[in-house]
Amino acid sequence: MGMGLTRQLGAAMALALACCASAASAAEGNARLEDSEQQRYIAGLKRLYLTGDERRALLEHCNSLLGTYALRAGYQVGQPQRDDLSYRLSVGHPGELLAREEQRAEHGTRLAVRTERLSVFGLDPFIRYECPQSGITCTFYNPADGSPWLRTVRDLKGAEELAKALSFLVRNVQKG
Incomplete structure (x- = not known):
């Protein structure tokens, strides 16, 4: 037994x-x-993008998508403050991603520019986003603290593609 x-x-x-x-x-x-x-x-x-550089191709693609899906005043029918909102990404110091935000008034010359630095070392590169059905925007969240980071016009396919490209860009910048 x-x-x-x-x-x-x-x-x-x-x-x-x-x-x-x-x-x-x-x-x-x-x-x-x-x-x-x-x-x-x-x-x-x-x-x-006719380049041999991964980072440059990813940056070009992210910036192209951010330009295509920028939140323009024309999309914001019925909103009290209809400003153009656009972004441009670049790489700063090693391991640092810069997001330049421009907010331009629909009428007039008011322009507000803000740059946010994102240190990518140690971050989960997955970029989370939401595109609520009731709204006109998609919000992409900062992978460091979960706060709203980027806003684009509501386009589900565009948001999915941008999140994918941003995730690969973060991974690339993490390499140094």
């Missing part, structure tokens, strides 16, 4: 180890899949 129980425990241990090994290899496979997806995505951007 002792020998049968030992054999059963040994078989159970072998099965548990096999399950753990297959789960680890599946996770490793998913990581490789995500890596290859990122490599294909960035290769496409490098071709699109």
Whole structure:
């Protein structure tokens, strides 16, 4: 009886180890899949923006998307204060992303410019955003503290693409 129980425990241990090994290899496979997806995505951007530099391609793409989906006064029908709101990203010191915000009055010459520095070291590069159905904007949240960071006109496909590009840009800037 002792020998049968030992054999059963040994078989159970072998099965548990096999399950753990297959789960680890599946996770490793998913990581490789995500890596290859990122490599294909960035290769496409490098071709699109005619550059061999990943960071430059990602910055160009993010800035292009921010320009395309900028929150313009014309989209804000019925709003009391209809200002143009636009952003431009750049890289400052190593590990630092700069977001320049311009808020221009619909009528007149009032222009407010603000630059926010984001140190990306140690951050989760995933950019979270929301596009409420009841609103006209999508809000992208600062990965450092969760506060509102960028606002664009409400476009679900555009917001998804911008979040993806921003996430890859943060990862790239984290490399230094």
